[in-house]
Amino acid sequence: MATSLVFLTPGGVLLTLGVLLPLAVLYTVRRRASHVRGALGLHDPPFRAILVALVAVVVAGALLGVAAAQPVVKRTLSERTRTDTEAFIVLDVSRSMLARSSADSPTRITRAKQAALSLRRSFPEIPFGIASMTDRVLPHLFPSVDEDVFETTLRRSLDIQRPPPRSSLFTSATRLDSLATIRTQRYFTPHAKKRLIVVLTDGESQPVSAARLRSLFLEQPAIQAVFVQFWGQDEHVYNGHAEEPLYRPDPSARSLLAEIAQSVDGSVYGEHDLGAVRADIRKRLGSGPTVVRGEQGSRVPLAPYFAAAALVPLFVVLRRRDR
Numbered sequence: 650m651a652t653s654l655v656f657l658t659p660g661g662v663l664l665t666l667g668v669l670l671p672l673a674v675l676y677t678v679r680r681r682a683s684h685v686r687g688a689l690g691l692h693d694p695p696f697r698a699i700l701v702a703l704v705a706v707v708v709a710g711a712l713l714g715v716a717a718a719q720p721v722v723k724r725t726l727s728e729r730t731r732t733d734t735e736a737f738i739v740l741d742v743s744r745s746m747l748a749r750s751s752a753d754s755p756t757r758i759t760r761a762k763q764a765a766l767s768l769r770r771s772f773p774e775i776p777f778g779i780a781s782m783t784d785r786v787l788p789h790l791f792p793s794v795d796e797d798v799f800e801t802t803l804r805r806s807l808d809i810q811r812p813p814p815r816s817s818l819f820t821s822a823t824r825l826d827s828l829a830t831i832r833t834q835r836y837f838t839p840h841a842k843k844r845l846i847v848v849l850t851d852g853e854s855q856p857v858s859a860a861r862l863r864s865l866f867l868e869q870p871a872i873q874a875v876f877v878q879f880w881g882q883d884e885h886v887y888n889g890h891a892e893e894p895l896y897r898p899d900p901s902a903r904s905l906l907a908e909i910a911q912s913v914d915g916s917v918y919g920e921h922d923l924g925a926v927r928a929d930i931r932k933r934l935g936s937g938p939t940v941v942r943g944e945q946g947s948r949v950p951l952a953p954y955f956a957a958a959a960l961v962p963l964f965v966v967l968r969r970r971d972r
Contacts, residue, residue, distance in 0.1 A: 652722065652723070652724050653722075653723050654720060654721070654722055654723075655720070655721050655723055656718040656719060656720050656721075657718075657719035657720075657721055658717065658718055658719045659718050660718075662714045662715065662717065662718040663714070704962070705962035705963060705965055706962075708959075708962045709959045709960075709962045709963050710959075712955050712956070712958050712959035712962075713955070713956065713959045715955045716952045716953075716955035716956040716959065717952075718952075719950065719952045720950075720951040720952060720955070721948050721949065721950050721951065722948070722949040722951060723947075723948055724947045724948075724949075728773070728774075728794075728941070729774050729939040729940065729941055730774055730776065730794050730939060730940055730941075731774050731775055731776070731934075731937050731938070731939055732840070732937070732938050732939065732940055733840070733841065733842045733843055733937040733938055734775055734776070734841060734842070734843040734844075734845070734934050734937055735775075735776050735777075735778070735792040735837050735838065735841040735843075735844055735845075736772075736775055736776070736777050736778070736792065736844070736845040736846070736847065736930075736934075737777070737778045737779065737780050737788075737792070737831065737836060737845070737846045737847070738765045738768070738769070738777060738778070738779050738780070738803075738846075738847050738849065739780045739781075739782050739786060739828065739831075739846050739847065739848045739849065739850075740758070740761055740762070740765060740779065740780070740781055740782065740803075740807055740849050740850075741758075741761070741781075741782050741783075741823055741848070741849060741850035741851060742758065742781045742782065742783055742807055742808065742809055742810060742811060743782075743783045743809075743810065743814065743822040743823040743853075744809060744810060744822060744886065744896075745757070745822075745823070745851055745853045745886070745896065746758040746761065746809060746850075746851060746879070747809055747886045747887075748851070748880075748881075748884040748885055748886050748896065748898065749884055749885070749887065750881055750883055750884050751887075752887045752889070752890040757851055757879040757880070757884070758808070758809060758879075760879050760920055761849040761850075761877075761879050761920075762803055762804070762807070764849060764877060764879075764920060764923060765779075765803055765847075765849060766799075766800060766803065767923060768847060768923065768926065768927065768930070769796060769799050769800075770796065771927050771930075772930065772931075772934075773794070773796065774794070774939060775794075775934065776792035776793055776794050777792055777793065777794075777799055778790050778791045778792040778793065778836070779799065779802050779803055779806075779807065780831070780836070781807050781811070781812070782823065782825075782827060782828070782848070782850065783810065783812075783813070783814035783822045783823060783824075783827075784814040784822055784823065784824040784827060784855070785814070785824070785827045785830065786827050786828060786830050786831060787812060788836055789802050789806045789807060790802040790806075791836070792837070792838070792841075810822075823850065823851075823853060823854040823855065824854060824855045824857075825848075825850070825852075825854040825855075825857045825905070825906075825909055826857045826858050826859075826861065826862055828846070828848070828862060828874075829861060829862055829865050831846060831872060832865040832866065832868065832872060833865070837872075841870070842870050842937075843870070843873075843933075843934055843935070843937065844870055844871070844872045844873065845872070845873045845874075845875070845930065845933060845934060846872060846873070846874050846875070847874075847875045847877065847926070847930070848874065848875070848876045848877070849877050849879065850876065850877075850878065850879070850906075851878060851879050851880040851902060852876070852878050852880060852899075852902030852903060852905055852906040853880075853898075853899040853902045854902070854905060857905065857908075857909055859908055859909055859912035859913075860912070862909060862912060862913055863912040863913055866913040866914075866915075867913065867914065871914075872913075873914070873915065873933045874909075874910065874913050874914075874915035874916075875915060875916055875917075875918070875926060875929055875930060875933070876906045876909070876910050876915060876916070876917040876918070877917075877918050877919070877920060877922075877923075877926055878902065878903060878906055878917065878918070878919055878920065879920045880898065880902055880903070880920075881898070882898050882900060883898075884898055885898075903917070916929055
């Protein structure tokens, strides 16, 4: 990050010369008073008696002159993009993600979306894409470093059963082994040597062929997987304030996620372990080559602070006169 101090109107510093006028007036008044005191046989007061006033006028004038020059601190931050890495947030949008602890609590999918945004913002240099998952995985955004596009896609394009599963005959519409299509349908570009998916799900899935996932995910370049579970044993799907009787939380969901994670050399966390998730992602992706994609600049104007500071010496003078 580069920091510099610039003056938007450098000519404004000439306002400092305005301090010469009160100094000239003060000199004239003091000289006339000296003549009067001389005629009356009085002694002149010591110079230090007006020294504070002189310093105050000079300092106030200097500060106002600097303020008129409009000093600004400019900060420029180079935004860089990893060229060897791509990642996907895979969000479960099956109906069970509507479950929550009470009718007024946030649903699983709402909590998952908040976690997705938080994780995305933690890695601004990594291109992230978004995919939805029910009994199939569909891409909504291919890896991009544009955080605004990521957030817009997440908020507007993904919701429960959008798109819907192919079949509604199963109590659980999620099929975690559909993650295989991320490899078979080439979601990642060929130059991405480090590939990562972060799966946000409740883990309530139909039976999974872990062996097939393992063979596909460990094929080089390997696809690394981190699973984050959004689930609670007391959560239910609500219709208004009434619980839907057909849904029951599946207590085997965590063990299923752990089995899949172990098969693909991945890891699984609870929704409250986002700090550990970030650390795991950072460890898995490590460091790599980057390119500058742009610069982000900010400005901090200092003129108001200098103008306010100019009031301080004037206040000191007025306070001394009050005494």
